[in-house]
Amino acid sequence: MKLLKEFKAFIMKGNVLDLAVAVIIATAFKAIVTSFVKDVLMPPIGMFLGGVDFTELKIILKEGSEAVMNGDQVVTPAISEVAISYGLWINTIIDFIIIAFAVFIIIKAYNKTKKKEEEVPAAPPAPSNEEVLLTEIRDLLKEKN
Structure with missing residues (x-):
C-alpha cells in the first residue's frame, strides 16, 4: 500500500501533470504541422519545381x-515493393524544422519574460542597526544646534 501512496503522490506532483499536458499538446501540434507541410507547403513547392510530388x-x-x-487460388503471391522513400523523409525534415523553430520561439519568449522578472529592482535592504543608531544621533545633534 505504501508503494501505491508514493506513486499517487508522484503522479499528483505539478511537474508530472505539466509534462502530460505538454506531451498531449505537442502531439496535436505535430499533427497540425504535418498537415501544414503535406497539404499546404509542399504542393506549391512541388509545382514550382515542375510538378514534383514529394510523397x-x-x-x-x-x-x-x-x-x-x-480463380480463387493464388498461383503467385503478391510481392511488396522495396524502396527508399526520400520524398517522405524530406517532408519529415521540414516538419522537424518547423516544430523546432516554433519551440525556439516559445522558449525565446519565455526567457524574455523571465529576464524582465529578474530586472525588476528589489527593494533596498533595510539599514543595519549601526546605521539606524548613527541616523538617530545625527538627528539629535541637529536638534541641539
Missing part, C-alpha cells in the same frame, strides 16, 4: 508485383 519521390530497390490468381 512519390523514391528509389526503387526491388519492383513489387501483384498476385497471380487462378
